[in-house]
Amino acid sequence: MTNINGKAYAMNAVTPMKAWKTPILRILFFLLGAIKSKQQDLINLSFIHFARWVIVKRNQFPRLAPEQPEEQLHYDYLLFFSNFNGTWNQYIDAFSAVLSTGLNMIWRWSEKFPGSVPVTAFKRYIALVQFDTDYYYTAYPYATTNDVKAAIRVDDRLQAFANDSAGLSPDEFQQAYLKLLVKVQADIGALGPAPMGT
Amino acid sequence: MANLNGNMYGLTILSPILDDPKIKISHDTALRMYLQNMHRHERSPFAKVAGTHICRLVVMDDVVYVGSPAKEEHLKSKYLIFNSNLYGGVDAYLEEMARKIPDVADDIWSHCVGYPGVTDPRAFAAYMKKCQIETTFFFADVNDKTVEQTLKALQTKVEFTAFVEENQGRSPAELQREFAAFWERMRKSPPPDGGAKELTKGQAARA
Numbered sequence: 001m002t003n004i005n006g007k008a009y010a011m012n013a014v015t016p017m018k019a020w021k022t023p024i025l026r027i028l029f030f031l032l033g034a035i036k037s038k039q040q041d042l043i044n045l046s047f048i049h050f051a052r053w054v055i056v057k058r059n060q061f062p063r064l065a066p067e068q069p070e071e072q073l074h075y076d077y078l079l080f081f082s083n084f085n086g087t088w089n090q091y092i093d094a095f096s097a098v099l100s101t102g103l104n105m106i107w108r109w110s111e112k113f114p115g116s117v118p119v120t121a122f123k124r125y126i127a128l129v130q131f132d133t134d135y136y137y138t139a140y141p142y143a144t145t146n147d148v149k150a151a152i153r154v155d156d157r158l159q160a161f162a163n164d165s166a167g168l169s170p171d172e173f174q175q176a177y178l179k180l181l182v183k184v185q186a187d188i189g190a191l192g193p194a195p196m197g198t
Numbered sequence: 199m200a201n202l203n204g205n206m207y208g209l210t211i212l213s214p215i216l217d218d219p220k221i222k223i224s225h226d227t228a229l230r231m232y233l234q235n236m237h238r239h240e241r242s243p244f245a246k247v248a249g250t251h252i253c254r255l256v257v258m259d260d261v262v263y264v265g266s267p268a269k270e271e272h273l274k275s276k277y278l279i280f281n282s283n284l285y286g287g288v289d290a291y292l293e294e295m296a297r298k299i300p301d302v303a304d305d306i307w308s309h310c311v312g313y314p315g316v317t318d319p320r321a322f323a324a325y326m327k328k329c330q331i332e333t334t335f336f337f338a339d340v341n342d343k344t345v346e347q348t349l350k351a352l353q354t355k356v357e358f359t360a361f362v363e364e365n366q367g368r369s370p371a372e373l374q375r376e377f378a379a380f381w382e383r384m385r386k387s388p389p390p391d392g393g394a395k396e397l398t399k400g401q402a403a404r405a
Contacts, residue, residue, distance in 0.1 A: 012256055053335045054334055062328065065311050112265055137254070138251070139245070139345045139392040140397070142396055143397075145339050173370060173373065174370040
């Protein structure tokens with residue numbers, strides 16, 4: 001089991017859905033994708049590098065040879081994969097506290113979903129439908145989503161500063177440098193250790 | 199297309215795993231043992247496939263029974279899930295896997311039904327795409343940077359933090375000279391290794 005690599009946690013979950021419900025969920029996901037403001041809470045949480053939901057129809061599991069038995073399923077399945085920073089408990093708590101309406105909209109179509117509030121039943125359900133990762137790679141295990149976003153801001157500002165400060169006198173340069181520091185002060189600093197806990 | 203978010207592509211592949219009751223170690227167990235021992239940091243095979251921001255491999259044994267009154271049911275095959283968050287086009291990415299990590303691709307997907315091998319990268323990519331399930335909704339917090347740009351930006355953040363600490367109290371002329379040297383060093387240094395466990399200050403200076 002390899003759910004954790006540095007500061008990233010790989011979560012996998014699978015939930016059954018009655019087939020007539022999946023078109024409704026597809027429409028909801030389409031709206032979530034089309035209306036960017038609906039993703040704002042997810043962006044504001046700022047601890048998810050990437051996440052995805054994948055609907056697998058009951059007859060859609062790949063069958064590549066006649067000798068491979070054909071699946072005979074009653075349900076469609078909703079797969080969820082997330083790459084987040086922090087611990088499992090922090091993630092589920094934050095999801096429940098901040099995104100409960102959105103989560104309920106997505107998972108209410110899954111069998112026996114208890115709702116994301118209160119969090120105790122929600123955690124029990126997620127623990128039941130979660131399955132472990134066998135191999136997990138990230139190009140930057142030492143960096144959180146916030147680290148990446150801060151690094152990009154610092155890099156952009158430094159590039160601009162290097163260009164704009166060419167040809168300045170030493171005194172002008174120092175003034176420009178101090179202004180730069182004011183702009184990037186929230187984004188510089190050590191990357192820090194990965195969190196401990198569950 | 200739901201697989202895309204900006205320039206990021208959410209690749210989801212479910213490859214059916216071979217089932218052979220005559221062999222001593224089943225294919226899914228052999229796969230798990232192999233994956234357990236595969237390098238995860240800078241020596242990871244996926245560090246060689248340039249577009250890979252984050253990826254995972256998961257053996258899916260079965261679906262989950264959530265309890266009564268839901269119906270209990272089971273998969274007839276086990277599936278290997280390959281899930282990658284990659285920058286750029288999927289065909290080029292899959293072909294690059296066949297070219298850059300052919301042995302690893304063979305070691306992994308030779309446990310799967312219908313695997314054609316990597317001799318022809320286009321056939322490998324076509325096989326993987328036959329097993330692809332379209333992502334229904336894909337979220338990427340940062341969706342416009344290559345892996346190299348991201349690594350380079352992280353390096354800049356770490357090195358500039360050290361620069362600020364080390365150059366407090368310099369005269370304007372000294373500060374200007376030191377910054378010019380720093381920026382030249384940053385410009386010339388290669389990005390840090392993908393997958394490395396740590397990123398420490400001074401790597402650019404040593405490069």
